[in-house]
Amino acid sequence: MNFLARGGLAKRIVPCLDVKDGRTVKGVNFVDLRDAGDPVELAWNYSQQGADELVFLDITATHERRKTMVELVKSVARQINIPFTIGGGINEIADADALLNAGADKISINSAAVRNPALIDELAKAFGVQFVIVAVDTRQVNNTNIVHLNGGRIATDKETLSWIKEAESRGAGEILLTSMDHDGTKAGFDNRLLKTVNDAVHIPVIASGGAGNRQHFVDVFEQTNVDAALAASVFHYGEILIPDLKRTLKENHIEVRI
Amino acid sequence: MEINERPDSEIVSSSPFREPGGIGIVRYGAGNIFSLTSALDRLGLSYGMIHTKADFDQYDRYIIPGVGHAGTAMNKLQQTGLVPAIKALQKPTLGICVGMQLMTAYSEEGDADLLNIFPNKTLKFKDSDTYKVPHTGWNQVFQETENPLFADIPTGAHFYYVHSYYIEYNDLYTLASTDYSLKYSASIWHNNFYGVQFHPEKSGVYGETLLKNFSNL
Numbered sequence: 001m002n003f004l005a006r007g008g009l010a011k012r013i014v015p016c017l018d019v020k021d022g023r024t025v026k027g028v029n030f031v032d033l034r035d036a037g038d039p040v041e042l043a044w045n046y047s048q049q050g051a052d053e054l055v056f057l058d059i060t061a062t063h064e065r066r067k068t069m070v071e072l073v074k075s076v077a078r079q080i081n082i083p084f085t086i087g088g089g090i091n092e093i094a095d096a097d098a099l100l101n102a103g104a105d106k107i108s109i110n111s112a113a114v115r116n117p118a119l120i121d122e123l124a125k126a127f128g129v130q131f132v133i134v135a136v137d138t139r140q141v142n143n144t145n146i147v148h149l150n151g152g153r154i155a156t157d158k159e160t161l162s163w164i165k166e167a168e169s170r171g172a173g174e175i176l177l178t179s180m181d182h183d184g185t186k187a188g189f190d191n192r193l194l195k196t197v198n199d200a201v202h203i204p205v206i207a208s209g210g211a212g213n214r215q216h217f218v219d220v221f222e223q224t225n226v227d228a229a230l231a232a233s234v235f236h237y238g239e240i241l242i243p244d245l246k247r248t249l250k251e252n253h254i255e256v257r258i
Numbered sequence: 259m260e261i262n263e264r265p266d267s268e269i270v271s272s273s274p275f276r277e278p279g280g281i282g283i284v285r286y287g288a289g290n291i292f293s294l295t296s297a298l299d300r301l302g303l304s305y306g307m308i309h310t311k312a313d314f315d316q317y318d319r320y321i322i323p324g325v326g327h328a329g330t331a332m333n334k335l336q337q338t339g340l341v342p343a344i345k346a347l348q349k350p351t352l353g354i355c356v357g358m359q360l361m362t363a364y365s366e367e368g369d370a371d372l373l374n375i376f377p378n379k380t381l382k383f384k385d386s387d388t389y390k391v392p393h394t395g396w397n398q399v400f401q402e403t404e405n406p407l408f409a410d411i412p413t414g415a416h417f418y419y420v421h422s423y424y425i426e427y428n429d430l431y432t433l434a435s436t437d438y439s440l441k442y443s444a445s446i447w448h449n450n451f452y453g454v455q456f457h458p459e460k461s462g463v464y465g466e467t468l469l470k471n472f473s474n475l
Binding site: 008009010012047052074077078079081082083100101102103105128129130173174202203204227228257 | 290292293296297299300325326327385387390391392393394395396397398416418420437438457459460461462463465466
């Protein structure tokens with residue numbers, strides 16, 4: 001059920017920015033941006049619109065990546081007054097430590113956790129569970145949800161729900177679940193899977209993959225009770241404006257921060 | 259694993275007003291303060307770091323930050339030798355998150371005796387199927403007592419929380435409350451001591467308003 005009572009925890013709306021070498025990639029067509037590639041300006045714009053949290057996914061491939069990530073996190077932390085997560089290329093405690101000290105509120109790990117599940121335990125022990133998001137990319141193979149790596153290209157031997165439960169027991173503070181079957185379709189979130197996962201864990205779940213219109217956000221919160229919903233292109237291209245989305249959610253009696 | 263903190267030499271107030279006054283941030287090795295100092299920078303508020311008893315004299319108000327484990331944080335605070343000075347402070351003092359919990363008498367986290375500036379206890383949220391722990395995200399803050407700390411902040415405004423332990427509601431000390439499985443203290447107040455469980459440095463415009471209000475107390 002939704003938390004409808006006075007003082008209920010608000011459902012979070014989370015724009016996700018892909019960053020490469022310190023610049024956002026993928027087109028962004030906000031009309032009033034001076035520089036659509038500047039992640040900090042974009043982040044500031046989203047925070048002004050009422051985004052509750054931001055995720056930066058760093059896809060930098062150079063060996064300088066940690067340095068560029070740290071610089072990005074510092075700039076964001078200086079300018080932005082809402083929480084933010086950084087993911088991509090975090091493989092060891094030292095990566096996470098550098099990002100924490102640069103001002104990141106949370107980190108998101110994906111492939112590194114699948115390859116070395118003990119990394120979740122180590123990060124949770126070092127920094128607290130609230131700092132550790134485990135991102136899971138899932139795709140159906142023969143009617144079974146299987147964890148995939150590299151944006152859905154590589155199948156693993158892990159069944160999605162059991163991996164998520166393992167991640168929780170190891171110290172994940174939050175799960176970011178992306179359905180690769182729904183991602184990019186704009187046909188709505190994978191509500192069946194999200195409900196199964198959300199009902200099976202006691203940590204917050206962020207829904208990702210498939211958002212195409214405002215009703216999709218209403219549906220995911222009504223049907224699954226996940227804590228947050230993440231999207232990228234529908235926000236970047238202005239197809240959904242966050243103030244409109246929040247208004248729609250509120251009209252549907254979903255607790256949001258206006 | 260010990261978290262490496264940024265050396266204080268890297269944290270420099272950008273405010274041009276570095277004469278006495280401003281906010282002293284109590285440093286005791288419990289967590290990162292970059293987001294807090296960034297918020298103070300954005301607001302143009304002057305601040306510096308407190309490591310020794312003598313440092314308290316340089317400032318006209320204080321913040322006790324804190325994240326992580328309350329019992330561990332209390333041990334670290336005790337190692338600094340600053341505890342008697344903190345308990346004797348007469349100027350406005352704001353505890354944030356675990357920094358506020360330290361001002362209570364006791365925490366279930368680590369079964370720890372704390373500063374006892376407030377007689378309240380810090381308790382763990384009960385496991386429940388309905389309410390996930392840690393309490394993570396934006397929740398509403400309802401003012402219970404009129405106080406300038408919440409000036410220009412509408413009652414019911416959302417603030418950002420990340421915590422598994424809470425301070426019990428108390429008629430005498432609760433300045434503002436939040437509901438999450440039960441009604442607890444979002445903010446406490448006694449004489450010159452204030453505490454907030456949420457993170458004002460991450461709570462959007464209202465969080466910045468609260469920090470500004472604190473600087474004017």
